[in-house]
Amino acid sequence: xxxxxxxxxxxxxxxxxxxxxxSTPETGGGDTAAGGGQVTLKMVAADYGDGPGKPNSGQKFWxxxxxxxxxxxxxxxxxxxxxxxxxxxKQVATMIQNGQVPDILxxxxxxxxxxxxxxxxxxxxxxxxVSGDMLQKFADYGKVDGTAYGIPFVSSARALFYNKELFSKxxxxxxxxxxxxxxxxxxxxxxxxxxQPFGLPLGQEEAQAESFLWMLGNGxxxxxxxxxxxxxxxxxxxxxTYLKGMVAEGLTxxxxxxxDRKTVWxxxxxxxxxxxxxxxxxxxxxxxxxxxxxxxxxxxxxAGPLDTTLGVMDWIMAFNKNGHAAEIKKFFDFFYTxxxxxxxxxxxxxxxxxxxxxxxxxxxEKLKPFLxxxxxxxxxxxxxxKWADLNPAIKQTIGGAVTEDPAxxxxxxxKTAEAS
Numbered sequence: 203x204x205x206x207x208x209x210x211x212x213x214x215x216x217x218x219x220x221x222x223x224x225s226t227p228e229t230g231g232g233d234t235a236a237g238g239g240q241v242t243l244k245m246v247a248a249d250y251g252d253g254p255g256k257p258n259s260g261q262k263f264w265x266x267x268x269x270x271x272x273x274x275x276x277x278x279x280x281x282x283x284x285x286x287x288x289x290x291x292k293q294v295a296t297m298i299q300n301g302q303v304p305d306i307l308x309x310x311x312x313x314x315x316x317x318x319x320x321x322x323x324x325x326x327x328x329x330x331x332v333s334g335d336m337l338q339k340f341a342d343y344g345k346v347d348g349t350a351y352g353i354p355f356v357s358s359a360r361a362l363f364y365n366k367e368l369f370s371k372x373x374x375x376x377x378x379x380x381x382x383x384x385x386x387x388x389x390x391x392x393x394x395x396x397x398q399p400f401g402l403p404l405g406q407e408e409a410q411a412e413s414f415l416w417m418l419g420n421g422x423x424x425x426x427x428x429x430x431x432x433x434x435x436x437x438x439x440x441x442x443t444y445l446k447g448m449v450a451e452g453l454t455x456x457x458x459x460x461x462d463r464k465t466v467w468x469x470x471x472x473x474x475x476x477x478x479x480x481x482x483x484x485x486x487x488x489x490x491x492x493x494x495x496x497x498x499x500x501x502x503x504x505a506g507p508l509d510t511t512l513g514v515m516d517w518i519m520a521f522n523k524n525g526h527a528a529e530i531k532k533f534f535d536f537f538y539t540x541x542x543x544x545x546x547x548x549x550x551x552x553x554x555x556x557x558x559x560x561x562x563x564x565x566x567e568k569l570k571p572f573l574x575x576x577x578x579x580x581x582x583x584x585x586x587x588k589w590a591d592l593n594p595a596i597k598q599t600i601g602g603a604v605t606e607d608p609a610x611x612x613x614x615x616x617k618t619a620e621a622s
Contacts, residue, residue, distance in 0.1 A: 324353055434616040
């Protein structure tokens, strides 16, 4: 899923796998120290980039986790390699092809390894107490044919950001809850001199997310309740007809189909945008721009605020080749029950995937709308094989639905989804 920056940002590789020449594999097992008894776990992790004002965040994060874990578990050593999001899938595939299978992998997807029977089942490497604390809806997406193989790692969600100073100047007392209220607020912002009352990024970076949020607000989505593709449903056509009207009246980002979310978020941080949908990962961008006086609220829907949100998550998984289930379980339990999961949320403004983690952050006013939406989150239909073809098509064309004929643009995407 690549949560950060559409989702992840770049950072230098951190450590080198000891399996590349220096370790001694045992039959059916893995690495043991010369004195016997010590096990080395090889881990590959995705690179989330630098946290705000924190260079080499990924390297320092995993160094800290490993140091704490090894101090508490002296017979287990963990060698970690951090790889850029753009390269990790290819490099891991090469490792596996060459027989250098890691014990642990943290990345954006797990399902490709299940068919080849490369992964442990979750109940083999995670204690029931930890499994039971996972957000159920997120954990369910880690299952293939009813068996869990992927463990949710971190998550993100979306909410409405609004500029309190611009709202005050425009005479708007509170954030909108409905589309009518949103349009009325946008008109007041425009009349008060705001150039972009609502930030609408429908460019190729993440048009599928912005579109989905608006669809949800009208009871729509990419699929219907029965699991059939419904991109050109009456609800979705109505949604984009509403947005087309907003664009025509100059109440949004100009030419939204060409604008990426990062650009619009930067404009919000610069005080040029009155309202915008965003996630916790937007906050560092706003803070870097010096914007402090903003609020966060549930995303408005046609008849009322959304009781759900777009849920996005990354995964961690365990490979079964080296026979290290017991040691991996210790590492996973340590990660989720200690401070590590909290630290990665703090560093990157990502959200936890456990009920306990949500409870710890519940006092943070800016994160509360995101946390409230997580248990009832809605997800892309990424488990459908057609999503791999449909997602890039949405990014490239759905922005046209707010300037052209919404029914035709959505109808063309429906044909792509239904193509054999």
